[in-house]
Amino acid sequence: MEYRTLGKTGLRVSRIGFGGIPIQRIEKKDAPALLDAAEAAGVNYIDTARGYTVSEEWLGHALRGRRDRFVLATKSMARTKEAMAADIRTSLANLGMDRIDLYQIHNPNAAQLAEALAPGGAMEALRDAKEAGLIGHIGLTAHLAAVFEAALEVPEIETVMFPYNPVERQGEALIRRAREKDIGFVCMKPLAGGAIENAALAIRWILQNENVGVIIPGMATPEEVRANTACPAAPLTAEEEAELARIREALGTRFCRRCGYCAPCTVGINIPGAFLFYGYLSRYGLAAWARSRYEAMPVTASACVGCGACESRCPYDLPIREMLRECAAAFGK
């Protein structure tokens, strides 16, 4: 495992960290074994969020007795001072800790970032918490390049998390600027929200970028931990570059990253689920499996009434309605 200093935080972090979204799928009793595998692999950076239901609590449970060996990062969607202060208290209680190493403003759009930075905004609570020693450092996570760029000008912000992988390179110049400003870069969506199936290849490609501090693939089993961390930082071969070119060609830019921000659908369609099965049907030659899973969905793509509520929430501006029509046509329902 390679280690890096995460920008001006001074935190020494493993280049491959632990993404805490999928832990919601397992039981609390299985969380310690997951962190055993992470620790054995040299992982010392853990990312979670107030918004990931039980993730903070499961991780807090798994970290008992070894807190000092990990850098713990969490985040909140709160935009006001009062709400952020309450969320910091909740995170500390969920995690069973008296200090969180990095607390991030979770995925604001431009207007929400302005609100968080204004008098009475979330940043005031973060500054207070830092002064009180409840949090060590302040960061921000974003899906929009304009928000990433704006965050680079905010003096309190010490880290930025943004999607970056072989098929989503829109943040590359900003990642370089972050490094120049000594702002730590946390790479989210290393597998493009699951669209890239060859995890080791995607992670190795990202590791080649020296401006990336830590990469946080999500993991739910010790086997996934081992697979995601067994990625040597060796240069890619010509065959591996060709494989990435094939993946880029197949995915294009019009694909769902499974972030879930479009939910809830007015009529109850599991939008990322529908796109996932459509991807398996159209890209990976798993037609029978995809069809059986799709047909088991309680509400399928053809139920879309075209209200557009989901599209206004998608950070990638995907034409969800049009894509669902294609999905319904392909599956015939």
Ligand code: SF4
């Ligand atoms: S446009 Fe369709 S998919 Fe989107 S929220 Fe409305 S009904 Fe659901």
Ligand code: SF4
């Ligand atoms: S459709 Fe957009 S918002 Fe919904 S999961 Fe996919 S990328 Fe995220």
